[in-house]
Amino acid sequence: MPKVYLNESQRIKDRLRRWVIGEMKLQNVSQSTLAKSLGISQQMFSYKLKQGFSFVEFIQIVKFLKPDEQEMIGELRRWIGV
Numbered sequence: 001m002p003k004v005y006l007n008e009s010q011r012i013k014d015r016l017r018r019w020v021i022g023e024m025k026l027q028n029v030s031q032s033t034l035a036k037s038l039g040i041s042q043q044m045f046s047y048k049l050k051q052g053f054s055f056v057e058f059i060q061i062v063k064f065l066k067p068d069e070q071e072m073i074g075e076l077r078r079w080i081g082v
Contacts, residue, residue: 015054016048016052016053016058017052019075020049020053020061021049021066023065023067024065027065029064029065031045031046031049032045032067034061034064035047037060038057038060038061041048075079
């Protein structure tokens with residue numbers, strides 16, 4: 001059954017979460033490692049992964065994972081429908 005979103009914000013939050021998880025798997029980065037880079041515990045990182053990161057935290061995660069810039073721009077455009 002397809003996932004139903006109550007609003008656009010939830011849809012974008014879910015896509016960001018899936019992107020972070022995917023990049024972590026691709027680069028073999030643990031939650032603990034990423035949590036340390038944000039200055040939070042692994043438990044808090046896990047919570048935020050489910051509930052959503054702040055914009056500043058997300059930017060820190062992107063800088064840590066350093067995905068291909070053009071790939072990230074393309075992903076962001078798809079997420080927001082541009």
